[in-house]
């Protein structure tokens with residue numbers, strides 16, 4: 001992030017009112033994957049998300065807040081934490097915030113954070129862990145929803161296999177509802193995934209429309225479980241299906257030929273994690 005602000009507000013806050021401001025242009029560019037990759041950064045909208053991310057130790061590069069939020073104590077505290085972390089703080093007009101988030105009714109706070117991915121080789125699953133692996137997930141809404149669901153059930157993390165949609169796109173981050181900051185993510189090519197899988201000591205469950213086992217009879221047990229979900233259009237390719245210990249199917253009664261990927265992942269995760277989750281109301 002480089003460039004200058006338009007006017008200097010008191011303290012370390014720069015006031016910006018124009019989309020032509022170079023700092024604003026840098027942040028807006030994060031809508032494009034090319035720039036996210038170049039800068040290893042991404043945007044997250046909303047004060048709660050930003051605070052959660054800071055609390056979880058994510059590195060903030062910039063905080064943008066709406067002019068009318070300048071007196072909000074929580075915004076001021078987030079701004080002070082951003083400055084303390086060496087980040088940039090911008091007070092923006094509504095037009096600028098809309099331009100950055102590409103929304104008519106933008107949130108009053110946007111944070112720019114450093115991307116974080118876990119190297120696959122560093123993942124050593126232990127008893128009770130459930131990892132979700134997604135084969136070439138295409139839809140950012142599906143990916144964000146899977147990350148959110150993985151968070152909800154206490155899964156250990158999500159592994160993105162092959163060419164996937166970017167987990168740091170604004171649509172995917174939005175769909176995670178903040179879980180992007182809570183769920184470890186790894187990205188890998190298929191070959192590296194298959195090599196890692198060979199050393200995986202637990203149960204590898206694939207989901208497949210032709211699966212021979214009912215998903216309620218998967219026998220998930222205590223050991224680590226790796227749940228493998230197929231691509232939205234093509235399902236699991238043979239190479240990945242062959243790497244599974246078992247292929248399970250979720251029965252369907254109606255005319256739909258399959259479930260949505262994120263819905264199927266949710267059904268599976270709640271079944272696998274059934275014994276580990278506390279009873280609602282207890």
Ligand SMILES: C[S@@+](CC[C@H](N)C(=O)[O-])C[C@H]1O[C@@H](n2cnc3c(N)ncnc32)[C@H](O)[C@@H]1O
Nearest residue numbers: 207208229230233235236249250258259261264
């Ligand atoms: C939209 S489906 C893919 C449909 C694709 N046309 C196919 O032939 O597999 C995306 C993924 O969700 C999971 N899935 C969806 N419905 C399922 C079901 N009834 N049983 C098991 N897995 C299912 C599988 O992992 C599947 O690859």
